[in-house]
Amino acid sequence: MRHDHLITSKQLSRSDVETVLDRAAEIDADPVAVADRHAGTLLGLLFFEPSTRTKMSFETAMKRLGGDVVDMGAVESSSVTKGETLADTVRVIEGYADALVLRHPKQGSATMASEFVDVPLLNAGDGAGHHPTQTLLDLYTIRKNAGLDDLTIGIMGDLKYGRTVHSLAYALTNFDARQHFISPESLQLPREVVYDLHQAGNGSGVREHESLEDVLPSLDVLYVTRIQRERFPDESEYQKVAGEYQIDLETLERASDDLTVMHPLPRVDEIAPEIDDTEYAAYFEQAHNGVPVRMALLDLFLSANGGGADE
Amino acid sequence: MRHDHLITSKQLSRSDVETVLDRAAEIDADPVAVADRHAGTLLGLLFFEPSTRTKMSFETAMKRLGGDVVDMGAVESSSVTKGETLADTVRVIEGYADALVLRHPKQGSATMASEFVDVPLLNAGDGAGHHPTQTLLDLYTIRKNAGLDDLTIGIMGDLKYGRTVHSLAYALTNFDARQHFISPESLQLPREVVYDLHQAGNGSGVREHESLEDVLPSLDVLYVTRIQRERFPDESEYQKVAGEYQIDLETLERASDDLTVMHPLPRVDEIAPEIDDTEYAAYFEQAHNGVPVRMALLDLFLSANGGGADE
Amino acid sequence: MRHDHLITSKQLSRSDVETVLDRAAEIDADPVAVADRHAGTLLGLLFFEPSTRTKMSFETAMKRLGGDVVDMGAVESSSVTKGETLADTVRVIEGYADALVLRHPKQGSATMASEFVDVPLLNAGDGAGHHPTQTLLDLYTIRKNAGLDDLTIGIMGDLKYGRTVHSLAYALTNFDARQHFISPESLQLPREVVYDLHQAGNGSGVREHESLEDVLPSLDVLYVTRIQRERFPDESEYQKVAGEYQIDLETLERASDDLTVMHPLPRVDEIAPEIDDTEYAAYFEQAHNGVPVRMALLDLFLSANGGGADE
The missing domain is CATH 3.40.50.1370 (Aspartate/ornithine carbamoyltransferase)
Known part of the structure; x- marks a missing residue:
């Protein structure tokens, strides 16, 4: 190097x-x-x-x-x-x-x-x-838990403002990874990021979704990020949107047993504490990495x- | 352990x-x-x-x-x-x-x-x-200066709010120690602490006083704590009360020559600086311990x- | 020692x-x-x-x-x-x-x-x-760049409030140094400092100037300090005064090629960045020293x- x-x-x-x-x-x-x-x-x-x-x-x-x-x-x-x-x-x-x-x-x-x-x-x-060192520790965690080749990853939450997400998405275009982006419409990936990913990705898939439901069963990794309250004009609007992008054990019933759940931390309500002690949870390991x-x-x-x- | x-x-x-x-x-x-x-x-x-x-x-x-x-x-x-x-x-x-x-x-x-x-x-x-590590360094200082067995200790000042004092008092029930608590009535030990000390103490004495005067000559150790201004409704009331629980060389005339004076620090006016260079003073050593x-x-x-x- | x-x-x-x-x-x-x-x-x-x-x-x-x-x-x-x-x-x-x-x-x-x-x-x-350690690193920098004997130094800027300047000036009276002090009248060295320097200096010259111009060609070292905005009643007055005590490459045209420019840092506008990469600049080395x-x-x-x- x-x-x-x-x-x-x-x-x-x-x-x-x-x-x-x-x-x-x-x-x-x-x-x-x-x-x-x-x-x-x-x-x-x-x-x-x-x-x-x-x-x-x-x-x-x-x-x-x-x-x-x-x-x-x-x-x-x-x-x-x-x-x-x-x-x-x-x-x-x-x-x-x-x-x-x-x-x-x-x-x-x-x-x-x-x-x-x-x-x-x-x-x-x-x-x-x-924030390249965050991206590298994310890649390290993915490689350890799911492998970086033939990877299907879902990235969920605030995709508009998160530099963590953009960096990771770019870096993944180096590998054979299918990327699914799951967010409310108002927090979608910026269009220029999507464009760049398509340019860089030489064919690796980039797909956007408003709901986790359809794509969940196919995922090897689900990377969850925090949706910030201050992005929304009022509290009720935030509660409604944020609630749809939170996961708990019930959410994960349709997931693969091998699913790895990641989060750059700190989390607030995005991942229910009941997931912490399951085999899914890799977010503390991710921080330690x-x-x-x-x-x-x-x-x-x-x-x-x-x-x-x-x- | x-x-x-x-x-x-x-x-x-x-x-x-x-x-x-x-x-x-x-x-x-x-x-x-x-x-x-x-x-x-x-x-x-x-x-x-x-x-x-x-x-x-x-x-x-x-x-x-x-x-x-x-x-x-x-x-x-x-x-x-x-x-x-x-x-x-x-x-x-x-x-x-x-x-x-x-x-x-x-x-x-x-x-x-x-x-x-x-x-x-x-x-x-x-x-x-x-605050167990404070208690252990207090015990270490007492043992070094006066011994933990056959000990007569006076604990003076704000006994109501001080966790340092409560922890130390509990810990001393493990040893053969007579404990005298000296404070204004409004800052006495909480009743549940007194009750617990009696329960734990298997006979070791716990006595409460409003004045240091009577008990001072019998003490091996005098543990002074700070009385906080903000506990009192007005300044004059504070001055009156605090003044009675401050010590100087004149106060110590009736004490044993072997008396050890301790304080968890920081102090404000509780111990006159003239005591610092005497054999009584163990509060800086206590901090260093x-x-x-x-x-x-x-x-x-x-x-x-x-x-x-x-x- | x-x-x-x-x-x-x-x-x-x-x-x-x-x-x-x-x-x-x-x-x-x-x-x-x-x-x-x-x-x-x-x-x-x-x-x-x-x-x-x-x-x-x-x-x-x-x-x-x-x-x-x-x-x-x-x-x-x-x-x-x-x-x-x-x-x-x-x-x-x-x-x-x-x-x-x-x-x-x-x-x-x-x-x-x-x-x-x-x-x-x-x-x-x-x-x-x-601030004696600052003075010692200043002396070290001077000795390395120009020598402490047979030294001609100009000290410029706010000479009234700067403890750095007073300390350095005193310390230089130990050596064979001619000191020129350059400042607006309102920020001159305090009279008692000038008096002390004359007392201590056993003949080593101490001279005061309002302009750098005359003295610049003779200098081995030019020590620049910051003139603080808050010393002046209004912004325009500050701009006028401060502007006269800022240096750039044009200012230095009349200086010796061996001139060493020092500054205790942080600087604001006193030294133009264009000087940073020249042989004159010793202020980063000074900080490192x-x-x-x-x-x-x-x-x-x-x-x-x-x-x-x-x-």
């Missing part, structure tokens, strides 16, 4: 994705083998937006590789409030760290920031832009840049 | 308490011996309420054992604000860490959370509920769960 | 400064040699005011020496909000750490706090008081106090 920075999952070829997932699987199988691999390495965390799981799992990943982090902390207590540009902030912090992780509310900020630094920069979400996948990414980027000894 | 989690000091037998205090004493005597004992271990910090000393001393304890922490950070910048349940939050973070420390404003939350995780969970305070006691607890819980090599 | 604490750059003799800078240069040349030198050491961070680069570079410095930090966190989530005094806070946290770094908004607080603790305390800025200089300081203070093994 030859990249200076990780900005979008679109930059990753099928072979790049497989390199990351294979490395993650190796690490998952024997984490002790890499426990000191990047001792002395410091990862700079620049989170210009709140985040729990992405930040914690990057921090965990770096520490599980023997390294440590330096954290810019909350924006309110940083120099940003004094009017410093992002370009200046990253150039300063690059002097403290061997690699940087950036989350920023503005789309395109990761690309811009990466042009100012010499250390690897990993995009942890830039507004409505990209953030660690080996980010360990793999850090290892690949730090090693390519001379930050890790050869094994 | 055979426990999966540490939720309340009530779950600890006299023998459990002694196991913890003995281990803390060993560590205190030779901290270098355990400096790498839990290398590679990550402790997850979930503080849903502000805290300085409890959080810092847990963090210090884990690092003094060679491990590290991953911190959820402030609630305002976490997924909790998106409506995630505590059960979901702990199940996600359990994937990052080898043990969890939880502080939460709601009583009972530690018990609930512990039912969802497989790693050891240590309660660092759940509202008006329990949080480190070896929490090291002992982490060591015991992590070792029982396979997290530490045998020595 | 024989000091218990680092409170002000005024306490440092020329020989002390050279000891620190020499050690920083050694570390800079071979950071791997000290990568484990203070393994097991914990540095307590007490930042009562927001800070990005000072805090991150102290944290980086401690970690690059093999140690770790324990951070009090934001004031809002600390015991300080319960009315605890600074003297109590530092005495508690001293029990967790082998050395302390303090930033506090009140002038004199570092001196006061240092009287209550036995571990080394390093002042990271106390209000309008001192915070790491080896603070490593040197930590190493010297921790070793003097028995915290580090001899090499």
Whole structure:
């Protein structure tokens, strides 16, 4: 894998994705083998937006590789409030760290920031832009539970605003996957995303539905996302729509026994807690997979840049 | 000691308490011996309420054992604000860490959370509920300064709202301790706590007083707590009451030369600074004792769960 | 170097400064040699005011020496909000750490706090008081780029309120430096600072100017600081004044080719981005120099106090 920075999952070829997932699987199988691999390495965390799981799992990943982090902390207590540009902030912090992780509310900020630094920069979400490490952990979870080839996946919920969903959908066009998109009409995939998927997909199917019912029995994976209350003009409208895209054990009666249910979390009411302890549920495992996948990414980027000894 | 989690000091037998205090004493005597004992271990910090000393001393304890922490950070910048349940939050973070420390404003939350995780969970305070690690460091400080047997202790200040006081009082019923409770009538121990102490105490004395004067000469330990301004309808009423439960060198003229003065900190006016440099003062030592006691607890819980090599 | 604490750059003799800078240069040349030198050491961070680069570079410095930090966190989530005094806070946290770094908004607080603790305390800025580690990294940057002897330096911008500037100016009186101060009349150096510089300077020149123009060709170093909008009664007045103290490539046409441009950062408009990639620019290097200089300081203070093994 030859990249200076990780900005979008679109930059990753099928072979790049497989390199990351294979490395993650190796690490998952024997984490002790890499426990000191990047001792002395410091990862700079620049989170210009709140985040729990992405930040914690990057921090965990770096520490599980023997390294440590330096954290810019909350924006309110940083120099940003004094009017410093992002370009200046990253150039300063690059002097403290061997690699940087950036989350920023503005789309395109990761690309811009990466042009100012010499250390690897990993995009942890830039507004409505990209979130490639989430996509990679999603792919890792799918591969582990259902395989990435000859896959039938349903992606359900808010498909209009979710960058997670768009990134995943694009990435899946690299594989032999049939994608079903299930949402209320008002939260359908943007037309340009559908167009791009058809362009990229060389024939892999992309179909849209308003109801889960017809498509459920054929699914290997059901990827559920949160429908946000604030997208709807009034509460009753939200309740009506959201209710149709929630799943419980009764919903799943018509599903395959091998169905894998995923969710990027946090969830609110989309998945009934009664599913948590069943074989369907893979969403906590999915969150946990953030660690080996980010360990793999850090290892690949730090090693390519001379930050890790050869094994 | 055979426990999966540490939720309340009530779950600890006299023998459990002694196991913890003995281990803390060993560590205190030779901290270098355990400096790498839990290398590679990550402790997850979930503080849903502000805290300085409890959080810092847990963090210090884990690092003094060679491990590290991953911190959820402030609630305002976490997924909790998106409506995630505590059960979901702990199940996600359990994937990052080898043990969890939880502080939460709601009583009972530690018990609930512990039912969802497989790693050891240590309660660092759940509202008006329990705060067992504070109790253990209090007991450790008492044992070191005055001994836990044939002990006469006075506990003074706000006895109505202080969970620290209730936990300590319960724990002391395991030992041969005479307990004197000194407070204004409006801030007396709740009746159910007095009842429980009598039930648990098999004869060990529990007595209540409105004034320190009579009981002071007999005390080995005086445990002072803060009386909070906001408990009183007006400032003058507060000043009058609080003034009677503050101590200075003049107050202590009638005390034993061996008296040990404790306070869970932070203090405001309860203990005059002139006492700080005397032999009476044990409150800074008490705060510092949080480190070896929490090291002992982490060591015991992590070792029982396979997290530490045998020595 | 024989000091218990680092409170002000005024306490440092020329020989002390050279000891620190020499050690920083050694570390800079071979950071791997000290990568484990203070393994097991914990540095307590007490930042009562927001800070990005000072805090991150102290944290980086401690970690690059093999140690770790324990951070009090934001004031809002600390015991300080319960009315605890600074003297109590530092005495508690001293029990967790082998050395302390303090930033506090009140002038004199570092001196006061240092009287209550036995571990080394390093002042990271106390209000309008001192910020000695900034001064040392400035001196290190000057020495590396232009040398500290036979130096002609211009210090420009807000000279009235900047503690950075006052500290640096005092420290330069130890060396053979000609200092030119360039500012609008309303933001001139305070008269007592000028007086002190003349007293301390044993003949080294101190001159004040309203314009950069005349003095620019003679400068080895130009140290630019930010002029703050809020110092001016109205926006147009600010724009007019600030505009005269901003530099771009055109401004520098009359400068020496060897001119070094410094800035404590964050900058807003004082230095045009077009200068960033020229040989003049040393301000990002200056920020990065915070790491080896603070490593040197930590190493010297921790070793003097028995915290580090001899090499």
